[in-house]
Amino acid sequence: MPIPESPLPPPLPSNTLASVPERFPALRTHLIDGRTESRIEQLGLDDLSPGELVVRTRYAGVNYKDGLSVHGQAKIINAFPRVAGIELVGEVVDASTPGWAAGQPVLVHGFQTGIAHDGGFSSYVRVPAGHAQGLPEGLTPHQVAVLGxxxxxxxxxxxxxxxxxxxxxxxxxxxxxxxxxxxxxxxxxxxxxxxxxxxxxxxxxxxxxxxxxxxxxxxxxxxxxxxxxxxxxxxxxxxxxxxxxxxxxxxxxxxxxxxxxxxxxxxxxxxxxxxxxxxxxxxxxxxxIVANAPWPQRHRLWARLGSDWKPDFDKLLPHVAHISLAELMAHSASQLQGTTAGRVLVSFEP
Ligand SMILES: NC(=O)c1ccc[n+]([C@@H]2O[C@H](COP(=O)([O-])OP(=O)(O)OC[C@H]3O[C@@H](n4cnc5c(N)ncnc54)[C@H](OP(=O)(O)O)[C@@H]3O)[C@@H](O)[C@H]2O)c1
Missing domain, CATH: 3.40.50.720 (NAD(P)-binding Rossmann-like Domain)
Structure with missing residues (x-):
């Protein structure tokens, strides 16, 4: 049965730093006595790796590589503790650099997101402005997250x-x-x-x-x-x-x-x-292929994904599932076993 597209919920009344709760949930991965341990924790913004943009996460794509990270099955994360999640779509809540405005939808992938910088498995993320991209034309935020x-x-x-x-x-x-x-x-x-x-x-x-x-x-x-x-x-x-x-x-x-x-x-x-x-x-x-391209190629390819390569989302959506942060560890364990199918997004509801 087709899963209906879930558009972005309406923005919060005030898209400002004041709207960020003092504590919010994130899946954080630790290295303890040589063993990887991932657990949901209540973090504050200062617990996250730095960045000029504070982004409220709406969707975090779940990738095979993230499963390897959170279950410690390959040396992906390069410094602990780390919030994994190599990609996210959300909206800017606060920007301490010109060119960005609160409420602006944003896409982040590559640049060692979820590896050397805290990534998408968190309700809020701090993102270096040079790692963030406005959404390409022709695609809704949810469609961008599905493609990811x-x-x-x-x-x-x-x-x-x-x-x-x-x-x-x-x-x-x-x-x-x-x-x-x-x-x-x-x-x-x-x-x-x-x-x-x-x-x-x-x-x-x-x-x-x-x-x-x-x-x-x-x-x-x-x-x-x-x-x-x-x-x-x-x-x-x-x-x-x-x-x-x-x-x-x-x-x-x-x-x-x-x-x-x-x-x-x-x-x-x-x-x-x-x-x-x-x-x-x-x-x-x-x-x-290494999906971490220089900016001209990123813009070029996302433009095509929103135009002449834009897939038929009616055909794709039956293969897209949304899970909660709490379901992520079990899902990624199955993914590493090769028993999951299709595209899975962690969905952060307001
Ligand atoms: N180079 C890059 O930049 C880049 C970017 C994204 C992903 N990747 C890599 O690309 C691969 C696929 O990523 P994904 O996101 O599509 O992962 P995925 O959703 O987990 O899908 C992987 C698929 O590979 C097949 N598979 C899994 N385990 C297998 C095994 N032991 N033997 C044979 N086939 C197996 C399964 O397909 P069937 O059941 O249909 O056979 C499975 O659905 C991963 O290795 C990922 O790390 C690389």
Whole structure:
């Protein structure tokens, strides 16, 4: 059943520092005797890392990387204690620098948010003004939050494909880890941009939903268990790989001549085996994505996400879930097990 879009609630009567409660909830991660411990605490603004903007958080996207942070499964956070959450959408409550006004909607991602600076898993955040972006045209605050880092990562890959000469006429684009957030956004954005998308998932029970999101075909990831050949039948003009490991090896072997593979994720692991044959026999190109782009690229890609790459949100919203801060630890534990699907936002209600 479609989840209705939840627009931003109306601004508080006074969008000023005085409206910030003395204490507000945040999920904060500590390192205690070498072990990571994350718990909901009542913080004040002075407990947060510094920044010229005080932002009231409305939505914080939940990313795989955040799960690794809050459960201490990888060394992501670089100083403790830290509020994780690598992205957020909210509104400015107070700005001690020109160019920003109270009540202004704002997007924050990258710049080590949730890693070296306190991030989105808090009702209020202090943000260095140089890390904040006004919302792109053509998108509501909720739509920006839905796209978030996963949508931006997909857009980075698509821009590179375009630069490498890939067009919808080149052939289908494979998307692995299709049931996850980057997979879902990749499907919807590529579909909007006119590409035929082949979604690859371990969970064929998701196939109907992935087709509704814009996939033209759904491939069972069990294909990896079939006997391997040095080069498989060429199938794809490009691929967005969110999985790594054997999936990345298979994608490289199934590219058409001149195919382009974007390595985005490592949900199945960091290592992969391969041979040089895809490169020297089919001119395959492999490149990496780091969703922390310089400002000109950020503005360019968000502008496209709000215009010619703007996905059909009616198709996306059935795959978007909203959780509370209290549900975050359990959700991210499931995400690391690979049992969650779609895009999940922590929603901070007034
Ligand atoms: N490079 C960057 O800047 C960047 C940006 C964003 C995300 N990422 C990375 O991209 C990856 C995907 O992120 P996400 O937000 O989409 O995560 P997600 O929502 O948790 O989705 C990951 C998907 O990968 C598949 N998967 C999970 N565990 C697996 C396993 N053990 N073996 C094979 N497949 C597995 C699942 O898809 P199916 O069940 O459909 O197979 C799962 O839904 C993560 O590794 C994340 O850290 C990187």
């Amino acid at each position: 880092v996963p949508g931006f990562s997909a857009a980075m890959a698509l821009e590179r494909f375009e630069e490498m000469g890939v067009t919808p006429a080149s052939g289908p684009i494979a998307v692995s880890g299709a049931g996850g957030a980057v997979g879902l956004m990749s499907i919807a954005i590529l579909n909007r941009a006119g590409y035929r998308v082949a979604a690859i998932t371990r969970r064929m029970d998701l196939a109907d939903g992935l087709r509704l999101a814009g996939a033209a075909e759904v491939i069972d990831a069990a294909v990896l268990a079939q006997p391997q050949r040095p080069l498989e039948k060429p199938r794809f003009a490009a691929a967005i790989d969110n999985v790594g490991g054997a999936m990345l090896s298979w994608l490289l072997r199934t590219m058409q001549d001149g195919g382009c593979v974007a390595s985005v994720g490592n949900a199945a692991g960091n290592r992969f085996e391969g041979s040089v044959l895809p490169f020297i026999m089919r001119r395959v190109q492999l490149f990496g």
